Structures are given as C-alpha cells and as structure tokens.
Amino acid sequence: MARHWSETALETLDVLFWGMEVLRRPMGHPPFEAWQRRYGSLSAIARLERAHLLQREKHAKRLVYHVTDLGRLMSLGGRHPEQQWQRPWDGQWRMLIFDLPAGQKAVRGRLLRWLRRNGFGYLQDSVWIHPDPIPELADALREFRYDVESCTLLEAHCCAGYNNAALVSGAWKFELINKRYETLISQAEGLLRHLPAPSDRELLQQRLREQRRGWRNATEFDPFLPQTLHPRDYLGPRAWNIHREVMSRLATLLLASSSY
Structure with a gap:
C-alpha cells in the first residue's frame, strides 16, 4: 500500500x-x-x-x-478502526526494551519511527509498550535484528496503586490525537451542511480527496487501542462515524454525477 x-x-x-x-x-x-x-x-x-x-x-x-x-x-486508510477497537485485550502489556550501539543515530531514528507507526507507546527512550501479543511483535521486529545490540520483550501488568488509564495517558499523546480529530469533525460537519451538487463533479472529487487525506492525517498518531483502554474523552469513534458518513455521501453523489 x-x-x-x-x-x-x-x-x-x-x-x-x-x-x-x-x-x-x-x-x-x-x-x-x-x-x-x-x-x-x-x-x-x-x-x-x-x-x-x-x-x-x-x-x-x-x-x-x-x-x-x-x-x-x-x-479505510490502512487500518480498520472498528476491528482495531473491538479486538480483545488480555490485560497484559508487551514491553519492548532495547539497546543500540553508540553512534547508531540513524538506526535509532528508523526504529523509533517504526515504533510510532505501529502504535507503540513511549515510556522512555528505549522502553516502549504495546497491548498486543509478543509473537506478532517479535516477527515484525526481525528487520532490526542486525542493528539492535540487545532487545527484550516482556509481558507485564499494572501493580497495585497504578492503573492502565494512567499508563495510556503517559504513553500516547491523546491530547494531540483529539485535536486532530476535532479538526476533522469540524470540517466534516461543515461539508455535510454544504455538500456539492451531483452536477459539480470536480468539486466532489476535490472534497473526496480532502476527506481522505484529512482522515489519514487525523489518525496518524492514533494507536487504535482496544476499546477497554480508551480514554474517557477519546474522539476516535465520533470522528470515524462522521468520516464514514461523509465518504458514503460523496461517493454516492459521484455515482449520481454520471447522469449530468
């Protein structure tokens, strides 16, 4: 893709x-x-x-x-939101701890980009977490096996006095994620109030492109965590519902444009 x-x-x-x-x-x-x-x-x-x-x-x-x-x-932009949110979680965090040789700045940058792109949460520079099972992560990390000096995958859960909500809040920037969703929602609501006519095919195409790119931009940093780990104010599902409505309406209007 x-x-x-x-x-x-x-x-x-x-x-x-x-x-x-x-x-x-x-x-x-x-x-x-x-x-x-x-x-x-x-x-x-x-x-x-x-x-x-x-x-x-x-x-x-x-x-x-x-x-x-x-x-x-x-x-859908590379990930299916509902499938991601509805996947079960076993209550265990997968903790990735790695060590890179001195001077491997390029490799570190590449690895950190890979971790963010694949929904890992940041705890420290060399400590990241993910909610999914270890075999899937181990297979995906094989591309870095020649560059990483040591790499450890652990399974862990929160001890008494700590909770998953605090861990999620610290590991992912949901304030930034929600700001992007707020922008998408606002633009989508405005578009639904002023949808182009079926006869205006060029404007329909433009709006379709804008909505597609807007969704990709809004979800760039969203780890799409299982629903049980969602912060209370998480705007992902609301943004998804309105995005789905906009894309369906625009696609339907584009189909109708062939009559003009």
Whole structure:
C-alpha cells in the first residue's frame, strides 16, 4: 500500500467501497456502470486488479467488481478502526526494551519511527509498550535484528496503586490525537451542511480527496487501542462515524454525477 496511486485509481476504489459496498449495493448496480462508462479509467481498474485491491467476476454476461480485503483496508486508510477497537485485550502489556550501539543515530531514528507507526507507546527512550501479543511483535521486529545490540520483550501488568488509564495517558499523546480529530469533525460537519451538487463533479472529487487525506492525517498518531483502554474523552469513534458518513455521501453523489 506504500506505492503511489493516481487520484483516478483512488477515486475508483473509493466509489466502489464507500458508494457501493458500505451501502450494500450490488456491484452490477446501474449507477456504478453508468459512472464507469463515463468517468472510470479502465487502466486504473486494471491496476487495482493487479494489486489485488479489486476482483471481478462474470454474472449473466456482466462484469461484477468486488473490493478485496486489501482494497477495503486501503480505502479505510490502512487500518480498520472498528476491528482495531473491538479486538480483545488480555490485560497484559508487551514491553519492548532495547539497546543500540553508540553512534547508531540513524538506526535509532528508523526504529523509533517504526515504533510510532505501529502504535507503540513511549515510556522512555528505549522502553516502549504495546497491548498486543509478543509473537506478532517479535516477527515484525526481525528487520532490526542486525542493528539492535540487545532487545527484550516482556509481558507485564499494572501493580497495585497504578492503573492502565494512567499508563495510556503517559504513553500516547491523546491530547494531540483529539485535536486532530476535532479538526476533522469540524470540517466534516461543515461539508455535510454544504455538500456539492451531483452536477459539480470536480468539486466532489476535490472534497473526496480532502476527506481522505484529512482522515489519514487525523489518525496518524492514533494507536487504535482496544476499546477497554480508551480514554474517557477519546474522539476516535465520533470522528470515524462522521468520516464514514461523509465518504458514503460523496461517493454516492459521484455515482449520481454520471447522469449530468
């Protein structure tokens, strides 16, 4: 999913996912066929197929497209919020303790970026935590095995007098995360009040791009912790609900734009 995708390919995937699958419309639905004939790029669809983001089947002499699991994940920004929040937690923290040789600043920077990107929480420079099981983390950390002098993975839980809420608050910057969600929510609410007309396809495309990028920016630092670990004022679910509504409305309007 790190490759560069054209806006045409991203729009095609968004229209299929948000405008059809999320609303439980069949992929052979006339609005999509009309949109594809008028605006869809065959090269973009072929590229999405080669990347296993789309899959096609033939039903009654008609091609029917399905968004694959990988395609759904891409349209969702790389992570599925509800699946992440609803995953069970066993009450154990996975604590990563590592030591880097002196002078390995570049490796340290790369490792710290990897840790943040993969939802680890910061306790100290060389001590990070994560709620998920050790085998998954151990497999992912193998790419750093030649650079890290020593690396230890521990399972731990809070002792008496301490609680998970305080640990979460200290390890992740939820104040920053919520500020980004507040920006997204405000922009999305404004957009829902002033949705472009189906005849204004260029503005619809622009709003779709802005919303897609806005969601990615808002979720950049969110670890998507299991629901039991959510801070009381966490805005993730609220932002997700309004983002989903905006994307579905915009995709539906883009499908309708083929009539103009």
